[in-house]
Amino acid sequence: MPIKTLRIPTEDGLADAFAALPVHGGRHPGVLMYPDGFGVRPVLREMAGELAGHGYYVLVPNLFYRHGPAPVITLPGHIGEADRPAIMARLMPLIQEHTTERVLSDANAYLDFLTAQPEVSAGPVAVTGYCIGGLLAMRTAAAHSGPVAAVASFHGPVIIDGPDRLHLSQLAARVHLGHAATDMTPEALGELNHALDAAGVDHTSEIYPGTVHGFTMSDTDAFNPSAMQLHWDRLLPLLGRTLARG
Numbered sequence: 001m002p003i004k005t006l007r008i009p010t011e012d013g014l015a016d017a018f019a020a021l022p023v024h025g026g027r028h029p030g031v032l033m034y035p036d037g038f039g040v041r042p043v044l045r046e047m048a049g050e051l052a053g054h055g056y057y058v059l060v061p062n063l064f065y066r067h068g069p070a071p072v073i074t075l076p077g078h079i080g081e082a083d084r085p086a087i088m089a090r091l092m093p094l095i096q097e098h099t100t101e102r103v104l105s106d107a108n109a110y111l112d113f114l115t116a117q118p119e120v121s122a123g124p125v126a127v128t129g130y131c132i133g134g135l136l137a138m139r140t141a142a143a144h145s146g147p148v149a150a151v152a153s154f155h156g157p158v159i160i161d162g163p164d165r166l167h168l169s170q171l172a173a174r175v176h177l178g179h180a181a182t183d184m185t186p187e188a189l190g191e192l193n194h195a196l197d198a199a200g201v202d203h204t205s206e207i208y209p210g211t212v213h214g215f216t217m218s219d220t221d222a223f224n225p226s227a228m229q230l231h232w233d234r235l236l237p238l239l240g241r242t243l244a245r246g
Contacts, residue, residue, distance in 0.1 A: 001020045001021060001022065001023060001048075001049035001052040001053055002020070002021045002022075002023065002052075003018055003019070003020055003021075003045065003049070004018060004019045004021065005017075005018050006018060006019055006059075006113075008061060008109055008110060008113045009109060009113070010065075010105065010106055010109040011105050011109070012066055012102075012105070013065065013066065014065070015061050015062055015065035015106065015109070015110075016061075016062045016065055016069045016070060017059060017060060017061040017062060017110075018040070018045065018048070018059075018060055019048075019057060019058060019059050019060070019117070019119075020045070020048035020049045020051070020052035020057075020058045020060070021052055021057055021058075021119055022052050022053065022055055022056070022057075023053075026119075027118070027119055027120060027121035027122075028055055028056055028057045028119060028120065028121055029055070029056055029057070029120070029121055029123065029124075029125065029126070029239070029243035029244065030056070030057045030058075030059065030114045030115060030117070030120040030121075030125040030126075031051060031056045031057065031058045031059070031125065031126045031127070031128060031239065031243075032059050032061075032110055032111065032114055032125065032126070032127045032128075032137075032140065033047070033048055033051070033058050033059065033060045033127075033128050033129065033133075034060075034061070034063065034127070034128070034129030034130065034132075034133030034134070034136045034137050034140075035060060035062075035063060035129075035130060035133050036130040036131035036132065036133055036155075036214065036216075036217060037088070037091055037095055037131045037132045037133075038075060038079065038087070038091070038131075038217070038220075039062065039063060039064055039070055039071060039072060039073075039075075039091075040060060040061075040062050040070035040071065041070070041071055041075055041219070042219070043217055043218055043219045044060055045060075046218075047216075048060050050232075051235075054236060054239075056126075056239065056243070057114075057117065057119050057120045059110065059113070059114045059117075061106070061110055063094075063098070063106075063132075063133070063136070064091075064094045066097070067094060072091075072094065073087070073090050073091065075087065077219065078219050078220070078221075079217075079219055079220045079221070080220075080221050081221050095132055098132070098136070100139065100164055103136055103139050103140070104139065104140075104143050107136070107139065107140040107143060107144065110140075111125065111140070111144055111147060111148075115147060121244075123243070123244060124147055124148065124149030124150075124242065124243060125147055125148060125149070125243070126148065126149060126150040126151065126152075126173075126238075126239050126242060126243055127140050127141050127148055127150075127151045127152075127173075128151070128152040128153070128154075128235060129152075129153055129154070129156055130153075130154050130155065130156065130214075130216055130217070131154075131155055131156055131213070131214060132156065132157070133153075133156065134152075134153030134154055134155065134156015134157070134158075134177075135153070135156050135157050135158070135159065137151050137152065137153050137156070138151060138153055138156070138158060138166055138171075138175075139166065141171055141173045141175070142166055142167055142168075142170040142171050143170070145170060145171070145172035145173065146172075148172075148173045149173055149174065149242040149243065150173050150174045150175075150176075150238050150239060150241075150242040150243065151171075151173045151174070151175050151176075152175070152176040152177075152178070152234070152235050152238060153175075153176075153177050153178070154177075154178040154215075154216050154231055155178070155179065155180040155183060155211070155213050155214055155215055155216065156177075157183075158177060158192060160192060160195050168195060168196060168198075168199035168201055169199045169200070171199065171201045173202075173242075174202045174203070174238060174241070174242055175196070175201055175202065175203035175204070175205070176203070176204050176205070176234050176235065176238050177192075177203065177204070177205040177206070178206065178208050178227075178230070178231055178234060179205070179206065179207045179208065180207075180208065180211040180212055180213045180214070180215055181207050181208065181209065181210060181211045181212070182211070182212045182213055183213050184207050186207070189205065189206075189207055192205060193205050204234070208224075208227040208230055208231075209227075210224065210226075210227070211224050211227045212224075215227040215228065216228050216231050
């Protein structure tokens with residue numbers, strides 16, 4: 001798939017990003033894809049390219065642009081469990097800087113940029129995200145109920161309690177949540193789905209069997225091929241129902 005390197009103006013500077021486009025020309029529905037906590041790297045380009053192959057313009061920003069262009073830290077080609085603690089010790093301060101205010105400010109910039117691209121068709125867009133990117137996707141969808149018609153979060157936290165909770169009643173988009181078995185108990189899933197039902201959110205929300213956190217990322221020990229296929233089996237129909245391909 002064609003890849004474009006981009007720079008997105010934000011309130012805090014320029015965010016480096018890339019877009020994956022379908023091979024054939026024309027205009028296509030836009031999808032904003034938030035990376036996981038490890039950030040932009042080859043596996044994200046592969047995933048964006050896979051989605052672009054189904055007829056979407058996929059924009060992937062560097063979440064940590066305030067600290068420099070991606071990759072902000074050097075990552076091994078494969079992130080094993082032994083590598084994770086040291087990597088997360090360096091990344092966690094960057095992740096924690098993503099206050100709700102910063103998330104929403106960046107989301108405004110990303111969506112404005114996405115919808116202004118000449119290759120992106122008029123009409124609604126979708127947002128998807130992984131790990132911390134799943135939470136960012138949900139916050140983006142809740143804040144932009146007009147342009148965002150669909151949102152998907154995979155092995156991402158969904159905060160429904162406390163001062164930083166998601167305001168589920170603001171979600172007008174169709175929602176899919178794919179939880180790792182190690183992240184969500186059946187009891188917690190029931191409580192979350194009850195809250196989504198009570199807020200009137202059009203959603204599917206399920207635990208992917210036999211998974212650990214990070215199951216979509218093929219460059220980690222957490223990768224689960226069958227769960228990754230289930231992710232596509234859920235994401236593509238969601239986008240197909242909500243976004244009209246050109």
